[in-house]
Amino acid sequence: MSAAWLEEPLATIAYCWRIERRDGVAIGLTAHDRDLEVDGFRYRAAPGMTPSAIRRGAGLDADSMDVTGALTGAAISEADLLAGRWDGARITLFAVDWTSPGAVVDLGSGTIGAVETRDGTLTAELRGVAAALDAPVVEMTSPECRAELGDKRCRVAMAGRRRFARVIAADGAMLKLDVHEPAPGGWGSGQLRWIGGTNSGLSDAIAASAGDVVTLRRAPRFDAAGALVEVSEGCDKSIATCAGRFGNAVNFRGEPYLPGVDLLTRYPGG
DSSP: OOOGGGGSSSOOEEEEEEEEOTTSOEEEEESSSSOEEETTEEEEEOTTOEEOOOBOOSSSSOOEEEEEEEOBTTTBOHHHHHHTTTTTOEEEEEEEETTSTTSEEEEEEEEEEEEEEETTEEEEEEEOGGGGGGSOSSOOOOSSOOSOTTSTTTOOOOTTSEEEEEEEEEETTEEEESSOOSSTTTTTTOEEEEOSSTTTTOEEEEEEEETTEEEESSOOSSOOTTOEEEEEOOOOOOHHHHHHTSOOGGGOOSOTTSOOTTGGGGSTTO
């Protein structure tokens, strides 16, 4: 679409952000002093939100930008940021003519990287799509499995290895559930996904389990008692567990018998 309004002597430019969380929640914010509607989506006024200089190039260096603004309880709260609800959220930044918000000028897109909060102000880093080029392309050898239980490389069927449960009591990172684990330590190294309650939409790693008690790697961010959760079995990524418990050694993605710098410490008296 035409963006002739950018050439006008009197600027009517408004920045807009569309933020989509991984759980499907999407919000719109604009630096304008009143709400705008663009393509049927409402962008709420957040005049304190301002972007830094946008660094973009034709090379392979990752594009980056910082967005700074005041925390607003109705849109993005500090509690939700610290809880991780916005981790990895996708952001699209564009400019519009606030007098007639139809033509859009794309300025960048990516995902939320580092987030810093201080004195009621947040600074969020926007990492562009080129940031994926910084990731390693070749795996390093390891004695433990590099696959995740149930993924396309592991291939263990997870349909019967997930259980719904309700949290009866919570004491820090320890949760008592109304169901028992399928095997001793079966939920250890697994995942607990919050279905209801104030933690809904979040996930936590399980450090250990015993009967109807699971210990998370960190305490729940919000009140946990009475919440509905989904508990998934875990794997300690050792070849012994893979072969003995899951019968899946053929898909083991590690090198447990490859000599390494820790070869002498693997045996008693080493």
